[in-house]
Amino acid sequence: MEDPWQEAYDFAVEVARGAGAVIRKAAESEIKVSTKSSTVDLVTKTDERVEKIIIGSLKEQFGEGTHCFIGEESVANGESCNLTDKPTWIIDPVDGTTNFVHGFPFVAVSIAFAVNKQLEFGVIYSCLEDKMYRARRGKGAFCDDEPLAVSDVADIHKSIIISEHGTDRSPEKVKKIFSTMQKILCIPVHGLRGSGTAATNMCLVASGAVEAFFEIGIHCWDIAAGAVIVKEAGGVLLDVDGGPFDLMSRRMVSANNETIARRIIKEIEIFDSERDDAPVQKKKK
Ligand SMILES: O=P(O)(O)OC[C@@]1(O)O[C@H](CO)C(O)[C@@H]1O
């Protein structure tokens, strides 16, 4: 078949749009908040409900047996987080749960699809802004119907860089995060930013609004869709140590070009972050 995944791609766009409408509606009512890995790692009934809706729709469309699913809330509830060669959907139903809880206006539905461990497409619906970002491997990236292209800035001094603080507030990690940010700020760069959602941050790289987004501690569901969108918009993805990007490693630099990415990498203070696909019995809570 010439284009085996086009139907799945189109369907993912519609599922993401529907999920975003559910999130927008839920944002109008009172939101009950629980916590997961730490007291600042928030989750709501909407996260769980939206993930069920997304996975339910995909299973109905493509069958349960043939496709696999890695979803943020399913993994939080004990399901496996192993990427195999099978067609696999990687889903963050609400990327930016803290934003959602506080009414900070960046909340995204992130849906990616991988086959043979290769990302085939990514869809990110920034649902409060009503912007649909999407990309298919080899076929370009778009926001709504506009093609996306990364910024052409090659001089780090003329850049805006995004990073986030994460939900692990152990003092030694926070110290490294802030030390890295201080060093990057003092290069100097034009500015440091953060939208509170990795998915949206990657769309900002893809659309040329910022030059780079990097983080240690993200999960595969935060960045899988964004990885396709950044690449298809002409950007690069690297590990924080300068090696190849590894979706399950929980660390990444995404940038408009390799010069900017490698300049940032020089300043990053790396800290340990357990892989998403680490054996479950060894996982620390
Ligand atoms: O839990 P959520 O809302 O899906 O994740 C929100 C998030 O901002 O936290 C991560 C760690 O900082 C991210 O970068 C990620 O996108």
Ligand SMILES: [Mg+2]
């Ligand atoms: Mg997330």
